[in-house]
Amino acid sequence: MRRHADPYLTGIGIGCLLLAAYVLAGQxxxxxxxxxxxxxxxxxxxxxxxxxxxxxAVAPYLPEGVTSPLRDWLVWELAGVAAGGFVSAWRAGRLTxxxxxxxxxxxxxxxVAALAGGAVMGIGAKFARGCTSGQALSGGALLSVGSWIFIxxxxxxxxxxxxxxxxxxx
Amino acid sequence: xxxxxxxxxxxxxxxxxxAAASEVTGSAGPRSLASDIAAGRDWTTAVALAERIKxxxxxxxxxxxTRDEYERFHIPSAAHATFATLIDAPLPRxxxxxxxxxxxxxxxxxxxxxxxxxxxxxAYVREGLYEWIARVHEPxxxxxxxxxxxxxxxxxxxxxxxxxGRPRLDVPRAEIPAGYWTTGDDRVRPSMATAxxxxxIRRRGC
Amino acid sequence: xxxxxSAIPSLAIAFALGGVFGWLLERAGLGSARTLVGQFYLANLxxxxxxxxxxxxxxxxxxxxxxxxxxELGTVYVPETFAVPQAIGGLLFGGGLLLAGLCxxxxxxxxxxxxxxxxxxxxxxxxxxxxxxxxFDSLExxxxxxxxxxxxxxxxxxxxxxxxxxxxxxxxxxxxxxxxRQMGRRQS
Numbered sequence: 001m002r003r004h005a006d007p008y009l010t011g012i013g014i015g016c017l018l019l020a021a022y023v024l025a026g027q028x029x030x031x032x033x034x035x036x037x038x039x040x041x042x043x044x045x046x047x048x049x050x051x052x053x054x055x056x057a058v059a060p061y062l063p064e065g066v067t068s069p070l071r072d073w074l075v076w077e078l079a080g081v082a083a084g085g086f087v088s089a090w091r092a093g094r095l096t097x098x099x100x101x102x103x104x105x106x107x108x109x110x111x112v113a114a115l116a117g118g119a120v121m122g123i124g125a126k127f128a129r130g131c132t133s134g135q136a137l138s139g140g141a142l143l144s145v146g147s148w149i150f151i152x153x154x155x156x157x158x159x160x161x162x163x164x165x166x167x168x169x170x
Numbered sequence: 171x172x173x174x175x176x177x178x179x180x181x182x183x184x185x186x187x188x189a190a191a192s193e194v195t196g197s198a199g200p201r202s203l204a205s206d207i208a209a210g211r212d213w214t215t216a217v218a219l220a221e222r223i224k225x226x227x228x229x230x231x232x233x234x235x236t237r238d239e240y241e242r243f244h245i246p247s248a249a250h251a252t253f254a255t256l257i258d259a260p261l262p263r264x265x266x267x268x269x270x271x272x273x274x275x276x277x278x279x280x281x282x283x284x285x286x287x288x289x290x291x292x293a294y295v296r297e298g299l300y301e302w303i304a305r306v307h308e309p310x311x312x313x314x315x316x317x318x319x320x321x322x323x324x325x326x327x328x329x330x331x332x333x334x335g336r337p338r339l340d341v342p343r344a345e346i347p348a349g350y351w352t353t354g355d356d357r358v359r360p361s362m363a364t365a366x367x368x369x370x371i372r373r374r375g376c
Numbered sequence: 377x378x379x380x381x382s383a384i385p386s387l388a389i390a391f392a393l394g395g396v397f398g399w400l401l402e403r404a405g406l407g408s409a410r411t412l413v414g415q416f417y418l419a420n421l422x423x424x425x426x427x428x429x430x431x432x433x434x435x436x437x438x439x440x441x442x443x444x445x446x447x448e449l450g451t452v453y454v455p456e457t458f459a460v461p462q463a464i465g466g467l468l469f470g471g472g473l474l475l476a477g478l479c480x481x482x483x484x485x486x487x488x489x490x491x492x493x494x495x496x497x498x499x500x501x502x503x504x505x506x507x508x509x510x511x512f513d514s515l516e517x518x519x520x521x522x523x524x525x526x527x528x529x530x531x532x533x534x535x536x537x538x539x540x541x542x543x544x545x546x547x548x549x550x551x552x553x554x555x556x557r558q559m560g561r562r563q564s
Contacts (some may be wrong), residue, residue: 005423008175008552010404014426015433017396022438023446023562024389027453029397031480032501057512076387078484080394081401085485088402098478099492100409101496115411116408117476118483119507121469124436125480126508127519129455133397136427139455139508141434142264143540146457147450150466153551156472161426162416169413178429185436186545191442193538204457209445227451228526262535264528266450287535290442291450 018141025073029140031081032072032125036059057126102169113168124154198288212281212291216245216301219268220329222249229262234271234280235299240358242337245270245302246333256283270295307335310350312343398485401426409477409493416474418562421555432548438540459522460495476500 021028044052047102052058061072087094103109125131128150130139136154139147172278194287206212222229223246232251233244240250251269253258267289277294284292295301303309309326311319327337404426405411415423441447471481476497478532483501486494509513529544530537 004405005403007404007422008178008429008498010400011426011429012433013400014430015398015437017393017442018430018434019437021393022452028452029393035480036505037500039502039509043509055459055509055512057509071417073390073471076390077394080391082484084395084398085391085402085407086488088399095490097490103561110493111496113475114502117472118497120472121476122501122504123508124468124472126467126505127461128469129462131457131469132479135455137430141429141438142454144455144457145461145527145529145532148453148529149459152482153463154470155468157467158416158474161471161474164426170417181431182545182549186542189439189497189538190542193536260534262526262531265453265526
């Protein structure tokens with residue numbers, strides 16, 4: 001198993017990637033939007049496109065009657081993220097089949113926490129119009145005020161919640 | 171690794187420091203303005219502006235004519251401004267600014283003024299409001315238009331209707347100056363054609 | 377931010393950019409929930425180091441590329457600011473991150489490298505968004521409140537961008553140095 005790369009160098013690599021995105025695509029990277037597209041597609045599949053498009057929360061993710069997330073830039077980007085992550089782990093011998101969890105909790109607890117945490121993040125990402133990739137990273141580099149508000153509050157909340165979740169991780 | 175990290179930190183601080191230093195003179199200095207002018211980065215066309223407004227791109231558009239003229243007709247989404255406003259107003263720095271007037275002199279002066287104030291993304295509409303009227307508000311198609319002209323007109327007509335304009339069909343060829351279609355929205359130097367067009371519209375007293 | 381451009385080149389670019397992103401994230405170890413969460417128990421500094429060096433690199437790069445005429449900063453999409461909802465969103469996101477151990481992007485990396493908890497986080501994200509959507513009528517007022525439009529720190533502070541960039545870069549370097557010193561003290 002190869003050692004992980006230097007975090008600063010990796011960060012600089014990601015920064016250069018972000019610049020490539022600005023130049024090639026006129027926008028930064030993102031992630032949560034892709035999940036919103038999937039949610040919109042599921043909604044449309046469940047209750048029909050027309051009713052889904054009537055909801056102001058769902059409508060922006062159903063442009064011009066296209067219900068397939070396959071048309072979404074962010075979905076393709078995340079597919080790339082998965083592929084890239086896979087290749088990196090594969091070449092470094094870090095592929096595994098496991099469920100990471102702290103030493104004191106059961107796999108079930110971990111799964112419940114992951115689902116719950118994911119749900120809370122999903123709601124937070126909607127309010128914030130993005131997540132660590134879209135707001136903190138891409139928006140932060142462009143010095144958007146909202147992105148920096150997100151950075152500060154997200155880090156603060158994470159540090160404040162850490163003592164409460166010790167049992168989960170340590 | 172420590173040595174590398176230290177070098178990276180120094181590089182980051184140097185680049186940051188240089189960025190700060192360049193703001194004091196760099197982007198607002200004569201060399202920078204002259205380079206923008208030479209490269210044609212200082213002006214834009216009415217059609218290009220129209221397409222950006224239609225696309226919902228965030229930007230600030232300012233009309234530099236008198237308040238009266240502004241109230242009678244102005245480019246949709248434009249706000250009124252005077253030189254006094256432009257000298258002091260704390261405009262957002264990350265949003266592109268476009269200025270226009272009745273002609274290019276005033277607008278170009280405002281461009282220079284804003285650039286000197288340190289705003290980096292400023293442009294002026296070369297022939298001002300009259301270019302907007304001629305190309306966006308009332309694009310004209312000749313009776314004996316060629317196929318190429320018809321296609322170009324279709325694009326302009328869509329744009330025009332979006333802004334509540336009135337595309338004019340079947341205009342006698344004599345009323346359309348030579349070069350109206352060839353000097354479309356490419357970034358070419360304005361030709362005699364555009365000048366004639368502008369003069370014709372001024373005579374009509376729009 | 378969605379873009380449903382059906383042009384193949386645009387989606388191919390998205391895939392390629394994502395590919396390098398995922399590769400780099402995995403190389404840094406952020407495809408692992410325990411590594412990521414370690415930041416908040418001060419067991420490691422990976423999140424801080426990766427995120428802020430990426431941010432500073434892109435920030436400096438964007439400024440200088442714009443100066444060199446290679447990038448038109450005025451045309452790059454800058455997310456709009458909604459002060460209150462984004463603060464609320466940040467607080468929720470940070471708390472959720474602690475519970476889940478992975479953020480949306482890294483959850484994909486985790487899932488793709490065989491970590492089942494990554495899949496659970498991904499499912500949770502979709503569920504959370506569905507919950508938000510169904511409750512949107514009551515949430516809309518807060519969601520749309522305090523819109524400040526496209527507002528950047530230079531606008532807010534009435535400082536030229538170059539100065540703000542220098543301040544942020546300097547602050548980041550100081551943060552790295554202080555964090556490393558703290559880590560050094562804890563481990564010795």
